[in-house]
Amino acid sequence: MADLSLAQVFFVVIFIVIFLLLALILKPQSIKIPIRNRHVFITGGSSGIGLALAHLAASEGARVSILARNVDRLQEARDSIRLSTGNDVAVFPADVRDPDAVLRAIEEAGPVDVLICNQGVFVPRELEKQELEEVKFMIDVNLMGTFHLIKAALPGMKNRKSREPASIAIISSQAGQVGIYGYTAYSASKFGLRGLAEALQQEVIAHNILVSLIFPPDTDTPGFEQETKMRPQLTGIIAASSGTVKADEVAKKTLNGIKSGSFIVPCNFDGLLLAIATAGLSPQRSVLMALCEVFAAGPTRFIGLCIQWGWYRSIKRWYAQNNYNLTCRCSSILHGTHNQLNYLLYNCANLLLSSHFCCVH
Ligand SMILES: NC(=O)C1=CN([C@@H]2O[C@H](COP(=O)(O)OP(=O)(O)OC[C@H]3O[C@@H](n4cnc5c(N)ncnc54)[C@H](OP(=O)(O)O)[C@@H]3O)[C@@H](O)[C@H]2O)C=CC1
Ligand SMILES: CCCCCCCCCCCCCCCC(=O)[C@@H](N)CO
Structure with a gap:
């Protein structure tokens, strides 16, 4: 009995020491990135997650701009946002694969406070059956498109007048945390975004710009509806390990993640476990989450192996x-x-x- 309580005391002491150490190195400060009256630029804002984000940001009083290729769908989005929030959003028809078009759109839109790189395409197929054209399409839109956007927006973000922190948010996917059957090209494009985000955060922190990386599971959107008609059965079986969420839910999690300056933003409970299991050397601004990562690393690896x-x-x-x-x-x-x-x-x-x-x- 005495031994047991000694062990318990030992554990509690270790726990407290690690907690204090983490608090010391993370220097917790409550980061608040306001949305109201700020310019939020959302790509892929005419459909699914991007559209839900545009609705939410507009309803919270942001000045919203949306970018996508199809003009009709952009206008439809603008009308629906005006109807539900009473606010007007600016629309920019452009293809993120064209760096000049992206630059023109961002220059016209004016300096951005919150850049949300959400545009994305997904053509799930086994690599053997996938044309290289499709592989390139996903890399170009999902990864290169995000480079074009950040390159275009960064100068204006750095020279912004407001002293409030700014944000660059990138929508990845749980398939950007773990490789999934049928997603070789898609996963590669989304894993690429993580490298971009981690390195970029070090480069922009001096300008008080916080990077957020969002990892949604399957999400009920027009794009997903199309996807389910064609994705390999095994892709569906494996992706079902994390269930399906609503676009509004992802939008809410994303905006909260942006506002609190979180680097990794999971969107459901499995996503939380996945974030802990794949924490790696990513920045962590919450002492509580850091503590979870330290103590749950072993157990989540075990759960991960069982899932594999x-x-x-x-x-x-x-x-x-x-x-x-x-x-x-x-x-x-x-x-x-x-x-x-x-x-x-x-x-x-x-x-x-x-x-x-x-x-x-
Ligand atoms: N739905 C899901 O299950 C999940 C989605 N995600 C990610 O979330 C993001 C949004 O997905 P979701 O809402 O489902 O997608 P949707 O297909 O519903 O919408 C995609 C949006 O991106 C725009 N877009 C596509 N290609 C380009 C391009 N080349 N240039 C500019 N805009 C473009 C589309 O407009 P237009 O076609 O007019 O250009 C549209 O507005 C993507 O990055 C996706 O990978 C992550 C995890 C799960
Ligand atoms: C250690 C604990 C692990 C917890 C469970 C992990 C389950 C991972 C499932 C991954 C699902 C990938 C969905 C991709 C969605 C997407 O991006 C497409 N719909 C395209 O839009």
Whole structure:
């Protein structure tokens, strides 16, 4: 009994020492980045998460600008925001892949206080089946587009008149924290954003600019609706480990993360665990979160390994099942089995593979 309480005392002391040490090195100061009356520039603001962010920022009294390619959808967004908040937003039709167009839009919009790089495209497919054009498309829009935006906005942000801190927020994805089947190119583009954000934070901190990196799980948006129609079954199975959230929820988490100057912004409970498991050497401004990261690192690694085990088991099963079905399908075509015909229609992506399989056998 005495031993136990000694151990308990020891643990409490260690805990307090680490807490004090963390408090000392993180120098907690409550960072507040105001939104009201500030210029918030949101890319991809005509749909999904970006549109939800534009609504929210406008309703909180920000001066909002949105950028996307399609003019009609931009105008629709402007009308819907005016209707629900009474506030006007400025719209900028441009493709983030064109650095000159991005520069022109940002110059026209005026100095930015909060830049939200949210534009993104996702074409989920196994790399073997993906055209290099599609790979380049995702890297160009998601990663290079963000470089173009930050390069264009940074001079104005650094020379801003207001002494309030400014913010650069980048919308990544949980697929930017862990590689997911079917997302080789998408994950690469989103992991790239993390390197950009970590390095950039060191370069802009002297100008009182805080970088935030947001990691949403599957989110109910027009883009996601399209995606679900075509993504490989296994991508859906693995992504389901983290559930689906509403765009408004992601917008709320994002804006709160920006306002409090958080570097890593998770959007649901699994996202919180994932953030702890992948904390790496990212900045952390909350002592409480830092404490969680220090003490939960081991346990979350354990949970992570269990989850990986489940994922690889699903992959193994899926392939085994499909190869099995494919062999059956060959005979089912011969015998005209109804079930297998359904399977044929449902999973047409496997047709090529199956014909190969049939030939071999
Ligand atoms: N929905 C989800 O499940 C998740 C999404 N995310 C990320 O969140 C962000 C928003 O996604 P979501 O709301 O679902 O997407 P949507 O497809 O609903 O909207 C995408 C927005 O980006 C704009 N956009 C696309 N390409 C370009 C381009 N080349 N130049 C300028 N604007 C462009 C679109 O407008 P237009 O086509 O007119 O250019 C649109 O406004 C993306 O970065 C995505 O990767 C992260 C995790 C999960
Ligand atoms: C250690 C604890 C781990 C906790 C569980 C982790 C689960 C990770 C699931 C990753 C899901 C990826 C969704 C990508 C969404 C996206 O970006 C696409 N919809 C494209 O828009």
